[in-house]
Amino acid sequence: MARRHFNAAIPLACLALTLFLSAGSALAETVPQPIAFSHKIHVTDYKLNCRFCHSSTNKSQYANIPSVEKCMMCHRSIATDTPEVKKVAKYWSEKKPIPWNKVIDVPNHVYFPHKKMVNAGIPCLTCHPGMDQAGTAVQKLEFGMGMCMECHRKKKVTIDCWKCHY
Ligand code: HEC
Ligand code: HEC
Ligand code: HEC
Ligand code: HEC
Ligand code: HEC
Structure with missing residues (x-):
């Protein structure tokens, strides 16, 4: 009896510890970037789909950052005389x-397969709120274990430890 109780207590204690740890850690401020890229201009004003640039999100575990070549599809002819676009052309x-700095970083022991959630129809903005209004990327949501578990429970997806942890 005591043993069974002990086993159940381990994951619960871990979860409590995690929630405690994530509650204390601050979200990243705006990260300095080499070019003043604006998500708002491209996504909200010019209606580009997130996946036009982050095209691997429904195909891969990882989300890609677009190449300079993709920027130049438009910026060979659009806004070519502005200082920020001149920087793009120089690269x-x-x-x-372009040496973009990383904004989001989930620890290496967490397995997060983008394509599974994107192909299940979860909108980008559910997990990346405010990106349609942002300049360069911001992270407004803490990717602690609690937010993963809350949705997985609600949608009856796996909450098996080894599905998310290496
Ligand atoms: C599908 C076309 C398209 C692509 C692809 C694109 N842009 Fe743009 N970009 C635009 C348009 C349209 C504007 C608005 C121009 C304006 O307001 O005159 C713009 C504006 C900008 C500006 C602001 C220019 C200013 O007024 O200071 C920057 C910087 C910029 N883009 C960088 C990038 C970078 C970096 C990439 C690649 C990651 C990229 N763009 C990809 C169409 C595009
Ligand atoms: C269910 C939540 C969720 C959804 C839906 C989601 N993301 Fe993410 N995204 C994350 C998490 C968590 C990370 C951090 C992953 C990591 O570090 O391994 C991330 C990271 C990223 C990154 C940074 C990748 C890197 O390695 O620097 C980009 C870009 C991104 N997401 C774009 C998107 C786009 C575009 C969509 C929609 C097509 C999307 N995401 C949908 C949760 C989500
Ligand atoms: C025109 C191309 C373009 C479009 C469209 C676009 N992004 Fe981005 N995204 C970028 C570039 C370039 C970066 C790297 C610079 C930065 O951090 O802002 C980036 C960075 C990100 C990051 C942070 C990556 C990291 O380093 O951790 C996330 C998250 C992200 N985008 C999500 C989105 C979402 C969600 C949408 C749709 C609402 C979207 N993006 C639309 C070009 C784009
Ligand atoms: C808003 C809802 C939502 C959030 C938040 C979310 N997920 Fe998911 N996740 C899903 C759905 C729905 C699926 C199932 C997709 C399918 O059935 O193929 C899934 C599937 C997965 C899978 C694949 C499971 C398997 O059986 O192969 C992993 C791993 C995963 N998510 C990890 C994470 C991690 C890590 C986080 C937090 C950083 C997270 N998820 C946040 C909705 C979510
Ligand atoms: C749906 C995905 C998911 C599942 C299922 C999951 N975790 Fe996590 N876990 C995460 C994420 C995301 C983090 C946050 C990493 C961070 O930012 O510190 C985390 C963090 C942790 C940490 C804290 C480690 C640290 O970095 O400080 C422990 C311990 C942990 N998980 C144990 C478990 C145990 C035990 C289970 C099974 C009961 C479990 N996890 C199931 C996603 C998951």
Whole structure:
């Protein structure tokens, strides 16, 4: 009896610890970026779909950042005389990738397969709220274990520890 009680207590204690830890950690402020890219201009004003740029999100575990080539599809001719777009063109002519800084970072022991959730129809903005109004990327939602579990429970998806942890 005592043993059974003990076994159940482990995951519960872990969960409580995690919630405690994530409650204390602050969300990232705006991360400095090499170019003043605006999500709002591209997504809200010009109606580009998130997946036009982040095209691997329904095909892969990882979400990609678009290449300079993708930017140049439009910026060979659009807003070419603005200082920020000139920077884009400079990376292109020098054949260098734009050194964007990472904004979101989930610890390595967590397995998060984008394609599973995107193909299940969960909108990007459910997990990345405010991105349609942002300049460069912001993270407004804490990706603690609690937010994963809440939705998985609600949608009757797996809450097996080893599905999300390596
Ligand atoms: C499908 C076309 C398209 C693609 C692809 C695109 N843009 Fe744009 N971008 C636009 C349009 C349209 C504007 C608004 C221009 C205006 O207001 O005159 C814009 C505006 C901008 C501006 C602001 C220019 C200013 O006024 O200062 C920057 C910076 C920019 N884009 C960077 C990028 C980068 C970096 C990429 C690649 C990650 C990219 N864009 C991809 C169409 C595009
Ligand atoms: C169910 C929640 C959820 C949904 C839906 C979701 N994301 Fe994410 N996204 C995350 C998490 C969690 C991470 C961090 C993953 C990691 O670090 O392994 C992330 C990371 C990213 C990153 C950064 C990738 C990197 O490696 O730097 C981009 C870009 C991104 N998501 C775009 C999107 C787009 C576009 C969509 C919609 C097509 C989308 N996401 C849908 C939760 C989600
Ligand atoms: C025109 C191309 C373009 C479109 C459309 C676009 N993004 Fe991005 N996204 C970028 C670029 C470039 C970056 C890297 C610079 C930055 O952090 O803002 C980025 C960064 C991100 C990141 C952070 C990645 C990291 O480093 O952790 C997330 C999350 C993200 N985008 C989500 C979205 C979502 C959600 C949408 C739709 C609402 C969207 N993006 C639409 C180009 C785009
Ligand atoms: C808003 C709802 C929602 C959130 C938030 C969410 N998920 Fe999911 N997740 C789903 C759905 C729906 C599926 C099932 C997709 C399917 O059936 O193929 C899924 C599937 C998965 C799978 C695949 C499970 C399997 O059986 O192969 C993993 C792993 C996963 N999610 C990890 C995470 C992690 C890690 C987080 C938090 C960072 C998270 N999810 C947040 C809705 C969500
Ligand atoms: C749906 C996905 C998901 C499932 C299922 C899940 N976890 Fe997590 N877990 C996460 C995420 C996301 C984090 C947050 C990592 C962070 O930001 O610290 C986390 C963090 C943790 C941590 C804290 C580690 C640290 O970095 O401090 C522990 C311990 C943990 N989980 C144990 C468990 C146990 C035990 C189970 C099974 C009862 C479980 N997890 C099931 C997604 C999941």
